[in-house]
Amino acid sequence: MAKSKDYYEVLGIKRDAAQDQIKQAYRKLARKFHPDLNPGDKAAEEQFKGLQEAYDVLSEPENRKLYDQYGENWRAVKAGAGAPPPGWEGEPRSRRGTGPRTAGVDFGDFGDFDFSNFGTRGGGGFDIFEEMFGGAAGRGRGRRSGRGADVEAELELSLEEAHRGGRRTLQMEVAEACPTCGGTGLKDGKPCETCGGAGQVIRPKTIEVNIPSGVRDGSTIRLAGQGGIGSNGSEPGDLYLHIHLRPHPVFTVKGDDLEVELPIAPWEAVLGAKVEAPTIDGKVELTVPAGARSGQRLRLRGQGLNKRKGGRGDEYVRLKIVVPKDVNAEERRLYEELSRISGFKPRS
């Protein structure tokens, strides 16, 4: 929700702005903050929600007039079809949300964004769009029946979670039709006290998500029927979780393969050695061949990430020869001796 509730301020326009100026301002700011152009950016998402709310109100002359007259309470006035109730202080909640919200997890609150309700925004100017999209579910904001909204959200996982899979419990908030007024926003001709005239109430919901083994950055998990509720007995929408993997402090992911840098001592490189190398499942013994070069990659077959349809990728260990910063007297003497007797000429 935007911090400023003054819709004119949100859109950066004067109070006497013409309708096309409102649309122009909205489009300009939407280009900057649209969630599809700023994936995973919570701040942009919040900004955009505020913009949408402001545009929804100001782009419809009737609503704009009520807003100009009654400010934030315009919706209650509209719902009550009369003067605002005395002492009314309730903040109107957008009617657009029908999808889950989440709390406590890094998970987009797209409830008010309402992805499915495209095509019939008020204010005109979308006629071509309306013409092209017709008939099916999830269309109009004003529809009172139809499939629930599909909801999209982001879910951040560790590399280990993506590799092994598992369960995640997500705390969500779901907007549902108000049980008191049945979603009309009115009770006995007055704004419903339960929902403040919004027609919706938010209730907490917990869902357990099965994270499949082999999920990757950019994968999407679909939870059928976990999106917005359908109205009048219609089927609910789906929940789409877009997966983002947190950068791993040790491994670099390259498709199904993992890459790790392994420091080795100069003598280990020259003489060869058995060293411990990290893998996603723990440490394994790795044989460094004699005469190993810095940057050389050694493959640990089948030690990469679990693949979606079985099998595993490989791990590549990139050797990095490091030299000691400080050497004691004995080490120095040995290096000097080596320098004297060695025939190795790296620059020839």
Next chain:
Amino acid sequence: MWPSDFDLDEPLTFDVVAATVGAKRTLVARLAKQGLIETVDSGTDEPLLPRRVVVHLRRMQRLRRDLGVNFAGAAVILDLVGRIEQLNRELAEMHRRLK
């Protein structure tokens, strides 16, 4: 525990996709024909659409609704946003490795 699809490869018919996103079937077919949405070969005259197209179409619809771009423009935008995301990931990875 809810069953979950993964990567949305499940092939769907044009009718199912159109019904899911609330679009006319002819529009979905046209977008597929223009190469603006991904299709998979079905072995028949009419290809199928992987389920991820549902997400893609919804994004295109939102961009059209909110920014006023046409579908071709929306497809380009989504492609570029995807590339920027990928580059950002690579950049973050490079920064991590340099530390």
